[in-house]
Amino acid sequence: MATKKLIKGNVAICHGAIAARCDAFFGYPITPQNEIPEKMSELMPAHGREFLQAESEVAAINMVYGAACAGKRAMTSSSSPGISLKTEGLSYIAACELPCVIVNVQRGGPGLGNTLPGQADYFQAVKGGGHGDYRLITIAPWSVQECYEFMPLAFDLADRYRNPVMVLMDAIVGQMLEPVDLHENFEIHEYPKPWATNGARGRAHNIINSLWIKTEVMEGLNNRIQAKYAAARRHEVRYQEYRTDDADLVLVAYGSTARICRSVVDMARDEGIAVGLFRPISLYPFPEQQIADLAASGRRFLVAEMSAGQMVEDVRLAVNGSTDVYFHGRTGGAVPTPTEILNKVRAVFGKPPVVSHYGRTEG
Amino acid sequence: MEKVFGRPKGLTNVEFAYCAGCHHSIVHRIIAETMDELDIIHNTIGICPVGCAVFMYEYMSCDMIEAAHGRAPAVATGVKRVLPDRVVFTYQGDGDLASIGTAEIIHAAARGENISVIFINNTTYGMTGGQMAPTTLVGQKTTTCPAGRDPKVAGYPIRVCEMLATLDGPSYIERVCPTSPAGLAKTKKAIRKSFENQIEGKGFSLVEVLSNCPTQWKMNPIESFRWIDENMTKWFPPGVFVDR
Numbered sequence: 001m002a003t004k005k006l007i008k009g010n011v012a013i014c015h016g017a018i019a020a021r022c023d024a025f026f027g028y029p030i031t032p033q034n035e036i037p038e039k040m041s042e043l044m045p046a047h048g049r050e051f052l053q054a055e056s057e058v059a060a061i062n063m064v065y066g067a068a069c070a071g072k073r074a075m076t077s078s079s080s081p082g083i084s085l086k087t088e089g090l091s092y093i094a095a096c097e098l099p100c101v102i103v104n105v106q107r108g109g110p111g112l113g114n115t116l117p118g119q120a121d122y123f124q125a126v127k128g129g130g131h132g133d134y135r136l137i138t139i140a141p142w143s144v145q146e147c148y149e150f151m152p153l154a155f156d157l158a159d160r161y162r163n164p165v166m167v168l169m170d171a172i173v174g175q176m177l178e179p180v181d182l183h184e185n186f187e188i189h190e191y192p193k194p195w196a197t198n199g200a201r202g203r204a205h206n207i208i209n210s211l212w213i214k215t216e217v218m219e220g221l222n223n224r225i226q227a228k229y230a231a232a233r234r235h236e237v238r239y240q241e242y243r244t245d246d247a248d249l250v251l252v253a254y255g256s257t258a259r260i261c262r263s264v265v266d267m268a269r270d271e272g273i274a275v276g277l278f279r280p281i282s283l284y285p286f287p288e289q290q291i292a293d294l295a296a297s298g299r300r301f302l303v304a305e306m307s308a309g310q311m312v313e314d315v316r317l318a319v320n321g322s323t324d325v326y327f328h329g330r331t332g333g334a335v336p337t338p339t340e341i342l343n344k345v346r347a348v349f350g351k352p353p354v355v356s357h358y359g360r361t362e363g
Numbered sequence: 364m365e366k367v368f369g370r371p372k373g374l375t376n377v378e379f380a381y382c383a384g385c386h387h388s389i390v391h392r393i394i395a396e397t398m399d400e401l402d403i404i405h406n407t408i409g410i411c412p413v414g415c416a417v418f419m420y421e422y423m424s425c426d427m428i429e430a431a432h433g434r435a436p437a438v439a440t441g442v443k444r445v446l447p448d449r450v451v452f453t454y455q456g457d458g459d460l461a462s463i464g465t466a467e468i469i470h471a472a473a474r475g476e477n478i479s480v481i482f483i484n485n486t487t488y489g490m491t492g493g494q495m496a497p498t499t500l501v502g503q504k505t506t507t508c509p510a511g512r513d514p515k516v517a518g519y520p521i522r523v524c525e526m527l528a529t530l531d532g533p534s535y536i537e538r539v540c541p542t543s544p545a546g547l548a549k550t551k552k553a554i555r556k557s558f559e560n561q562i563e564g565k566g567f568s569l570v571e572v573l574s575n576c577p578t579q580w581k582m583n584p585i586e587s588f589r590w591i592d593e594n595m596t597k598w599f600p601p602g603v604f605v606d607r
């Protein structure tokens with residue numbers, strides 16, 4: 001029997017982690033993700049699982065590393081500056097081919113930034129973030145329902161690819177309240193973990209390590225990791241399209257910015273401008289072929305982000321110069337308004353901007 | 364004829380890469396003997412550091428994890444919390460435990476995390492070429508304090524046992540000095556006790572082993588033992604700091 005609850009995105013993450021049979025949570029307080037460790041401190045012990053507030057983000061990710069080594073499903077959550085502290089650990093976890101899930105509720109940056117929404121950790125999430133050649137499989141929910149449903153998906157991807165998976169949110173997705181169907185229609189696969197360091201009973205000792213002195217061994221590890229990413233690019237591309245069929249201009253956005261752009265599509269359509277929305281759900285692997293296909297059929301693109309322009313680079317790579325790619329970004333916690341983005345759309349089509357009630361030009 | 368001495372099962376057949384006369388080899392063997400005696404090889408997970416003991420995972424026959432520099436207590440916490448019936452130990456040098464990993468060791472101790480920590484204090488970064496460590500003695504020459512450690516510039520060596528003994532979390536903290544047969548016997552006893560405490564669920568145990576670094580100290584092993592006795596034990600007195 002499905003139950004609908006009015007909850008925040010951050011709280012939905014916790015219910016999703018429970019549904020995903022997460023064994024251990026390690027975290028550290030930072031706004032705007034505090035509801036996650038707070039709710040987990042209640043839910044995890046209630047389900048016989050492990051919760052521990054670590055002394056730092058650095059310690060938290062290394063506790064995740066330990067629990068993942070032990071063969072258990074482990075996760076942590078944080079926000080932008082805290083994720084920077086975890087990147088050393090993430091590089092080790094990727095190098096040791098360990099599964100785990102990291103939730104980043106992005107805030108304004110750089111530096112200490114502010115606790116308002118941001119999407120400026122895109123590069124850090126999808127290009128690796130830490131040292132060495134590794135990637136995080138990165139998925140971005142745009143609703144509280146997806147916050148819930150993406151956690152079992154994230155753990156499954158982590159186990160299947162033996163790689164850290166990041167659920168990339170922003171302060172709006174984390175803080176907004178929406179009704180959520182807390183169904184349990186998930187198929188939770190059990191993955192054998194013969195590599196786990198959980199006691200060498202009846203087998204040779206296992207070693208989990210990322211130190212490989214010999215070039216051929218270290219390069220072999222890199223080749224194996226890259227082969228996994230190639231497989232992920234074939235099998236794990238996720239995206240959603242809205243009114244792109246006959247669109248002249250396709251908005252590209254993820255997370256809460258995509259929600260705003262969905263409104264812009266309808267506003268533009270009301271004015272007779274054929275606009276659509278392409279929402280990447282998997283940010284790594286990026287839906288580059290789908291965007292290339294849209295470009296090949298003559299569509300132009302307007303990328304909107306709460307950053308100075310990060311995902312737009314991946315769109316440009318996919319488009320490869322074959323059509324125009326425009327950009328609209330806000331930073332520092334500013335959220336683009338629908339009118340602001342609509343004005344960018346109007347500019348592309350040579351139309352003057354909408355004037356607001358206050359007599360000012362918006363945008 | 365009865366065999367009275369052999370290679371412990373806790374050690375693999377891989378030859379140690381340590382310098383001649385280095386205490387690492389001795390302490391590795393003591394940990395292996397302890398695992399043999401307590402019959403816990405199949406049930407133990409060791410976490411090794413960054414430093415000279417970075418290859419420890421090749422030498423021990425239990426499951427082993429290589430941690431990032433200084434993070435072994437956090438990694439051990441992650442393992443122990445999800446596998447509370449396993450024996451989990453960390454093995455860390457002074458740079459790893461008392462410099463870059465200070466936060467992790469203090470909080471593992473404060474939580475009374477039920478793990479055993481073997482702390483090798485040889486007052487230097489041996490692996491990287493003999494730089495100044497958090498435990499380098501005042502006046503001691505290293506490659507990054509060639510005129511000797513000046514407390515006006517680099518402060519004072521950290522006494523880890525005394526510092527952690529101010530916390531309520533630890534159940535057992537002892538500093539040992541294996542430069543004599545009696546000191547070696549004490550070292551063995553202390554390491555074994557740290558494992559037994561964990562099996563009994565008593566909580567955090569730490570054994571600091573005053574150790575040598577003949578290569579970076581530019582001494583032969585006998586001179587290095589004497590240097591520990593004459594200099595290190597004055598700043599780092601052996602003894603039991605917590606036992607409850």
